[in-house]
Amino acid sequence: MDLKHQNRLFIVLVVASNTVGNLLLAIGLARLPDFSLDAPLRYPEAFLSSGWILGGIALMTLWMLAQLSMYTWADLTYVLPVTASAYIFTAILGRLVLHEAVSPLRWVGVVIISLGVLLVAETPLQTQISPESGGQP
Amino acid sequence: MNWVWVFVTVIAGTVGDLLNAKGMVVHGEIEDFGLRGLKKIVRHIFTERLVILGMIADALSFVGLLVLLATTDLAFAVPVTALSTVLKTGLARWYLDEDVTWRRWAGAILVAAGIVLISL
Numbered sequence: 120m121d122l123k124h125q126n127r128l129f130i131v132l133v134v135a136s137n138t139v140g141n142l143l144l145a146i147g148l149a150r151l152p153d154f155s156l157d158a159p160l161r162y163p164e165a166f167l168s169s170g171w172i173l174g175g176i177a178l179m180t181l182w183m184l185a186q187l188s189m190y191t192w193a194d195l196t197y198v199l200p201v202t203a204s205a206y207i208f209t210a211i212l213g214r215l216v217l218h219e220a221v222s223p224l225r226w227v228g229v230v231i232i233s234l235g236v237l238l239v240a241e242t243p244l245q246t247q248i249s250p251e252s253g254g255q256p
Numbered sequence: 257m258n259w260v261w262v263f264v265t266v267i268a269g270t271v272g273d274l275l276n277a278k279g280m281v282v283h284g285e286i287e288d289f290g291l292r293g294l295k296k297i298v299r300h301i302f303t304e305r306l307v308i309l310g311m312i313a314d315a316l317s318f319v320g321l322l323v324l325l326a327t328t329d330l331a332f333a334v335p336v337t338a339l340s341t342v343l344k345t346g347l348a349r350w351y352l353d354e355d356v357t358w359r360r361w362a363g364a365i366l367v368a369a370g371i372v373l374i375s376l
Contacts, residue, residue: 122285187301190280194354195273196345200363203341206374228373235366238359246355247281 122192126244130201132185137205140178142212147171193244200239206232258328262336265320269340272313274351279306281352334375338368 120128147169154162166172189198207229213219283300286293301307317340324333345364348354 120289184298184301187276187280187307188286188297190277191283191297192285194348194360195277195352196348196354196356196360196364198277199273199341199344200360200367203367203371206367206371210374222376224376225374228370228376230370231366231373232370235363235370238366239363242357242359242363246357247353 122244126189126193129185129189130204133182133189133202134205134208136178136182136185137202138208138212140175140182141205141209142216143171143175143178145213145217147175194246197239197242197244200235203232204236207236258324258332261320261323261327265317265324265336266340266343268313268320269317269337270343270347272310272315272317273340273344274347275306275310275313277348277352279304279310282306331375335372338371338375341368341371 150169150171151165152161186198186202189202210221210225210229214221280300282304283297286297288296321333321337324336341364345356345361349356354360
Protein backbone atom coordinates (compact mmCIF):
# COMPACT_ATOMS: atom_id res chain seq x y z
CA MET A 120 0.00 0.00 0.00
CA ASP A 121 1.43 3.43 -0.86
CA LEU A 122 1.81 6.14 1.76
CA LYS A 123 -1.13 8.19 0.46
CA HIS A 124 -3.60 5.31 0.84
CA GLN A 125 -2.03 4.17 4.12
CA ASN A 126 -2.44 7.71 5.48
CA ARG A 127 -6.10 7.91 4.38
CA LEU A 128 -6.80 4.54 5.98
CA PHE A 129 -5.26 5.69 9.29
CA ILE A 130 -7.22 8.98 9.25
CA VAL A 131 -10.42 6.92 8.95
CA LEU A 132 -9.19 4.54 11.69
CA VAL A 133 -8.25 7.38 14.09
CA VAL A 134 -11.48 9.33 13.51
CA ALA A 135 -13.77 6.26 13.63
CA SER A 136 -12.18 4.73 16.76
CA ASN A 137 -12.28 8.10 18.57
CA THR A 138 -15.87 8.90 17.54
CA VAL A 139 -17.36 5.45 18.23
CA GLY A 140 -15.20 5.02 21.38
CA ASN A 141 -16.53 8.28 22.81
CA LEU A 142 -20.08 7.29 21.90
CA LEU A 143 -19.79 3.88 23.63
CA LEU A 144 -18.28 5.52 26.74
CA ALA A 145 -21.09 8.11 26.83
CA ILE A 146 -23.77 5.38 26.56
CA GLY A 147 -22.02 3.18 29.15
CA LEU A 148 -21.45 5.97 31.68
CA ALA A 149 -25.10 7.09 31.39
CA ARG A 150 -26.25 3.55 32.29
CA LEU A 151 -24.08 3.22 35.42
CA PRO A 152 -25.76 3.32 38.82
CA ASP A 153 -25.16 6.40 40.98
CA PHE A 154 -22.19 6.08 43.30
CA SER A 155 -23.31 5.36 46.84
CA LEU A 156 -21.29 5.02 50.03
CA ASP A 157 -23.73 2.32 51.18
CA ALA A 158 -22.49 0.02 48.39
CA PRO A 159 -19.12 1.46 47.30
CA LEU A 160 -18.14 -1.54 45.15
CA ARG A 161 -21.33 -1.44 43.09
CA TYR A 162 -20.09 1.41 40.88
CA PRO A 163 -16.62 -0.05 39.99
CA GLU A 164 -18.19 -3.50 39.47
CA ALA A 165 -20.78 -2.04 37.09
CA PHE A 166 -18.03 -0.02 35.37
CA LEU A 167 -15.81 -3.06 34.77
CA SER A 168 -18.64 -5.34 33.67
CA SER A 169 -20.21 -2.88 31.20
CA GLY A 170 -19.74 -4.04 27.61
CA TRP A 171 -20.30 -0.44 26.42
CA ILE A 172 -17.48 0.89 28.61
CA LEU A 173 -15.06 -1.99 27.88
CA GLY A 174 -15.78 -1.57 24.15
CA GLY A 175 -15.20 2.18 24.49
CA ILE A 176 -11.88 1.65 26.29
CA ALA A 177 -10.75 -0.87 23.62
CA LEU A 178 -11.56 1.61 20.85
CA MET A 179 -9.84 4.51 22.67
CA THR A 180 -6.71 2.30 23.02
CA LEU A 181 -6.87 1.59 19.27
CA TRP A 182 -7.26 5.34 18.66
CA MET A 183 -4.14 6.12 20.73
CA LEU A 184 -2.03 3.46 18.96
CA ALA A 185 -3.22 4.54 15.49
CA GLN A 186 -2.57 8.24 16.20
CA LEU A 187 0.92 7.51 17.57
CA SER A 188 1.61 5.42 14.43
CA MET A 189 0.66 8.36 12.20
CA TYR A 190 3.38 10.50 13.82
CA THR A 191 5.99 8.20 12.21
CA TRP A 192 5.09 9.51 8.73
CA ALA A 193 3.15 12.74 9.26
CA ASP A 194 3.73 16.01 11.13
CA LEU A 195 1.98 16.78 14.41
CA THR A 196 0.60 19.97 12.78
CA TYR A 197 -0.93 17.77 10.03
CA VAL A 198 -2.27 14.94 12.22
CA LEU A 199 -4.00 17.08 14.88
CA PRO A 200 -6.19 19.27 12.61
CA VAL A 201 -7.00 16.45 10.15
CA THR A 202 -8.09 14.02 12.87
CA ALA A 203 -10.16 16.81 14.49
CA SER A 204 -12.88 15.71 12.05
CA ALA A 205 -13.76 13.35 14.95
CA TYR A 206 -15.52 16.39 16.53
CA ILE A 207 -17.75 16.62 13.43
CA PHE A 208 -18.78 12.95 13.54
CA THR A 209 -19.25 13.12 17.33
CA ALA A 210 -21.78 15.96 16.83
CA ILE A 211 -23.54 14.02 14.03
CA LEU A 212 -23.63 10.74 16.00
CA GLY A 213 -24.74 12.59 19.14
CA ARG A 214 -27.68 13.94 17.12
CA LEU A 215 -28.55 10.64 15.39
CA VAL A 216 -27.88 8.07 18.15
CA LEU A 217 -28.20 9.95 21.44
CA HIS A 218 -30.84 12.39 20.06
CA GLU A 219 -28.87 15.31 21.53
CA ALA A 220 -29.93 18.79 20.50
CA VAL A 221 -27.41 20.36 18.10
CA SER A 222 -27.89 24.14 18.01
CA PRO A 223 -27.28 26.20 14.83
CA LEU A 224 -24.12 27.56 16.51
CA ARG A 225 -22.78 24.01 16.90
CA TRP A 226 -23.45 23.31 13.21
CA VAL A 227 -21.47 26.50 12.38
CA GLY A 228 -18.67 25.01 14.51
CA VAL A 229 -18.87 21.77 12.49
CA VAL A 230 -18.56 23.73 9.21
CA ILE A 231 -15.59 25.76 10.52
CA ILE A 232 -13.76 22.60 11.66
CA SER A 233 -14.43 21.05 8.23
CA LEU A 234 -12.81 24.08 6.54
CA GLY A 235 -9.77 23.75 8.84
CA VAL A 236 -9.48 20.02 8.07
CA LEU A 237 -9.71 20.66 4.30
CA LEU A 238 -7.04 23.39 4.43
CA VAL A 239 -4.52 21.19 6.27
CA ALA A 240 -5.36 18.00 4.34
CA GLU A 241 -3.96 19.70 1.21
CA THR A 242 -0.50 20.23 2.78
CA PRO A 243 2.40 17.71 2.53
CA LEU A 244 2.41 14.96 5.19
CA GLN A 245 5.90 15.67 6.42
CA THR A 246 7.77 18.97 6.28
CA GLN A 247 10.46 18.55 8.89
CA ILE A 248 13.31 20.91 8.22
CA SER A 249 16.67 19.14 8.10
CA PRO A 250 19.74 21.05 9.39
CA GLU A 251 21.58 20.34 6.07
CA SER A 252 18.93 22.18 4.02
CA GLY A 253 19.73 25.54 5.57
CA GLY A 254 16.31 25.86 7.15
CA GLN A 255 14.34 24.94 4.01
CA PRO A 256 11.95 21.95 4.22
CA MET B 257 -8.23 27.62 41.42
CA ASN B 258 -9.79 26.70 38.08
CA TRP B 259 -7.06 28.61 36.28
CA VAL B 260 -4.46 26.29 37.84
CA TRP B 261 -6.29 23.34 36.23
CA VAL B 262 -6.59 25.26 32.94
CA PHE B 263 -2.80 25.68 33.04
CA VAL B 264 -2.25 21.99 33.89
CA THR B 265 -4.65 20.81 31.15
CA VAL B 266 -3.25 23.03 28.39
CA ILE B 267 0.46 22.74 29.21
CA ALA B 268 0.46 18.98 30.00
CA GLY B 269 -1.62 18.26 26.84
CA THR B 270 0.72 20.34 24.69
CA VAL B 271 3.91 18.83 26.17
CA GLY B 272 2.38 15.34 25.88
CA ASP B 273 1.64 15.56 22.15
CA LEU B 274 4.98 17.23 21.35
CA LEU B 275 6.90 14.48 23.21
CA ASN B 276 4.78 11.73 21.60
CA ALA B 277 5.41 13.11 18.10
CA LYS B 278 9.16 13.49 18.75
CA GLY B 279 9.37 9.99 20.23
CA MET B 280 7.54 8.39 17.29
CA VAL B 281 9.65 10.18 14.65
CA VAL B 282 12.67 8.34 16.13
CA HIS B 283 11.05 5.03 15.07
CA GLY B 284 10.86 6.06 11.40
CA GLU B 285 7.96 5.49 9.02
CA ILE B 286 6.12 2.21 9.67
CA GLU B 287 6.35 0.04 6.56
CA ASP B 288 5.61 -3.43 7.96
CA PHE B 289 2.00 -3.83 9.08
CA GLY B 290 2.39 -7.57 9.68
CA LEU B 291 2.55 -9.11 13.15
CA ARG B 292 6.30 -8.48 13.43
CA GLY B 293 5.91 -4.80 12.48
CA LEU B 294 3.02 -4.31 14.92
CA LYS B 295 5.02 -5.92 17.74
CA LYS B 296 7.92 -3.60 16.93
CA ILE B 297 5.76 -0.45 17.06
CA VAL B 298 4.03 -1.48 20.31
CA ARG B 299 7.45 -2.26 21.86
CA HIS B 300 8.70 1.15 20.69
CA ILE B 301 5.69 2.95 22.23
CA PHE B 302 6.20 1.29 25.61
CA THR B 303 10.00 1.56 25.76
CA GLU B 304 10.77 4.94 24.15
CA ARG B 305 11.39 7.41 26.96
CA LEU B 306 9.87 10.42 25.14
CA VAL B 307 6.64 8.54 24.35
CA ILE B 308 6.32 7.26 27.94
CA LEU B 309 6.78 10.81 29.26
CA GLY B 310 4.33 12.05 26.61
CA MET B 311 1.66 9.58 27.70
CA ILE B 312 2.18 10.54 31.38
CA ALA B 313 1.75 14.22 30.42
CA ASP B 314 -1.38 13.36 28.38
CA ALA B 315 -2.78 11.44 31.36
CA LEU B 316 -2.14 14.48 33.59
CA SER B 317 -3.91 16.69 31.04
CA PHE B 318 -6.87 14.28 31.03
CA VAL B 319 -7.08 14.46 34.85
CA GLY B 320 -7.04 18.27 34.56
CA LEU B 321 -9.87 18.16 32.03
CA LEU B 322 -11.92 15.86 34.28
CA VAL B 323 -11.44 18.28 37.21
CA LEU B 324 -12.54 21.19 34.99
CA LEU B 325 -15.57 19.22 33.77
CA ALA B 326 -16.47 18.45 37.38
CA THR B 327 -16.04 22.00 38.67
CA THR B 328 -16.97 24.23 35.72
CA ASP B 329 -19.32 24.26 32.74
CA LEU B 330 -18.65 22.25 29.59
CA ALA B 331 -18.66 25.58 27.75
CA PHE B 332 -15.61 26.61 29.77
CA ALA B 333 -13.75 23.29 29.95
CA VAL B 334 -13.82 22.26 26.27
CA PRO B 335 -12.55 25.55 24.74
CA VAL B 336 -9.56 25.12 27.04
CA THR B 337 -8.56 22.04 25.03
CA ALA B 338 -8.90 24.14 21.87
CA LEU B 339 -6.27 26.53 23.23
CA SER B 340 -3.70 23.74 23.24
CA THR B 341 -4.30 23.06 19.51
CA VAL B 342 -2.98 26.55 18.72
CA LEU B 343 -0.14 26.27 21.26
CA LYS B 344 0.99 22.90 19.82
CA THR B 345 1.08 24.44 16.32
CA GLY B 346 3.28 27.30 17.54
CA LEU B 347 5.70 25.02 19.40
CA ALA B 348 5.92 22.35 16.64
CA ARG B 349 8.10 24.71 14.55
CA TRP B 350 10.57 25.08 17.38
CA TYR B 351 10.57 21.61 18.98
CA LEU B 352 9.81 19.36 15.98
CA ASP B 353 11.32 21.50 13.19
CA GLU B 354 8.03 21.38 11.27
CA ASP B 355 7.42 23.89 8.49
CA VAL B 356 4.24 25.50 9.79
CA THR B 357 2.86 27.20 6.68
CA TRP B 358 -0.09 29.64 6.67
CA ARG B 359 -2.38 26.74 5.71
CA ARG B 360 -1.37 24.79 8.81
CA TRP B 361 -1.85 27.91 10.99
CA ALA B 362 -5.22 28.70 9.43
CA GLY B 363 -6.30 25.05 9.82
CA ALA B 364 -5.33 24.96 13.50
CA ILE B 365 -7.09 28.28 14.24
CA LEU B 366 -10.27 27.23 12.36
CA VAL B 367 -10.34 23.86 14.18
CA ALA B 368 -9.84 25.59 17.57
CA ALA B 369 -12.60 28.12 16.76
CA GLY B 370 -14.91 25.30 15.67
CA ILE B 371 -14.28 23.38 18.92
CA VAL B 372 -15.18 26.51 20.90
CA LEU B 373 -18.45 26.93 18.93
CA ILE B 374 -19.36 23.24 19.30
CA SER B 375 -18.99 23.47 23.09
CA LEU B 376 -21.22 26.55 23.46
